[in-house]
Amino acid sequence: MNTIFKALNDPTRREILQLLKDRDLTAGEIADQFNISKPSISHHLDLLRQADLVQSVKEGQFIYYSLNTTVMDEILTWLMQFRKKKKK
Amino acid sequence: MNTIFKALNDPTRREILQLLKDRDLTAGEIADQFNISKPSISHHLDLLRQADLVQSVKEGQFIYYSLNTTVMDEILTWLMQFRKKKKK
DNA sequence: AAAGTATTTTTATATTTGTCTAAATATATA
DNA sequence: TATATATTTAGACAAATATAAAAATACTTT
Numbered sequence: 001m002n003t004i005f006k007a008l009n010d011p012t013r014r015e016i017l018q019l020l021k022d023r024d025l026t027a028g029e030i031a032d033q034f035n036i037s038k039p040s041i042s043h044h045l046d047l048l049r050q051a052d053l054v055q056s057v058k059e060g061q062f063i064y065y066s067l068n069t070t071v072m073d074e075i076l077t078w079l080m081q082f083r084k085k086k087k088k
Numbered sequence: 089m090n091t092i093f094k095a096l097n098d099p100t101r102r103e104i105l106q107l108l109k110d111r112d113l114t115a116g117e118i119a120d121q122f123n124i125s126k127p128s129i130s131h132h133l134d135l136l137r138q139a140d141l142v143q144s145v146k147e148g149q150f151i152y153y154s155l156n157t158t159v160m161d162e163i164l165t166w167l168m169q170f171r172k173k174k175k176k
Numbered sequence: 177a178a179a180g181t182a183t184t185t186t187t188a189t190a191t192t193t194g195t196c197t198a199a200a201t202a203t204a205t206a
Numbered sequence: 207t208a209t210a211t212a213t214t215t216a217g218a219c220a221a222a223t224a225t226a227a228a229a230a231t232a233c234t235t236t
Contacts, residue, residue: 009097061203
């Protein structure tokens with residue numbers, strides 16, 4: 001849960017997730033969407049992968065990144081606990 | 089959304105939310121649950137308040153903190169967007 | 177009014193994080 | 207095999223963050 005929130009605690013990384021919502025993208029395609037160096041994006045992708053929020057698949061010289069929505073469910077469950085009633 | 093995720097990106101702050109799930113607590117009662125100085129806890133509470141995840145009410149010399157679950161809904165909505173289908 | 181309790185603010189420090197450049201790895205093409 | 211392309215790794219630096227100690231503020235009680 002720690003690594004998940006750490007990964008989500010960055011505007012660039014959240015924007016990457018938004019991009020991947022539409023379709024899978026290569027690391028280069030993702031980097032092209034930002035005014036940030038490729039190594040930086042690579043690092044962001046690494047953190048997202050550590051949190052299991054994205055998955056990467058190598059295809060030839062490209063590495064395709066895709067969204068892993070199952071982890072989102074984990075956060076959802078965590079959030080839901082707070083909906084329970086409290087003692088008065 | 090930035091301040092929310094920033095606030096959630098800390099184990100101590102998430103644990104504070106868990107404590108407040110059961111019942112409202114004063115800053116001192118919260119601090120007693122951790123091996124961290126009161127100023128530190130005060131700072132954590134400040135970040136949680138900035139994110140509107142908690143609310144504080146002064147009662148005499150005490151300040152009671154309580155959970156504000158409406159912000160959780162905002163995160164929930166943000167998470168839900170990723171459930172949409174992607175282009176093939 | 178003085179002393180005590182609850183909490184925050186200020187200041188300082190150590191650690192973590194985001195970013196860059198340069199170098200390394202891996203694959204493709206000529 | 208040499209060169210180009212895609213991506214990551216390594217190393218360095220500045221900015222942000224968590225924490226603590228000390229001081230300040232606010233309320234309560236004596």
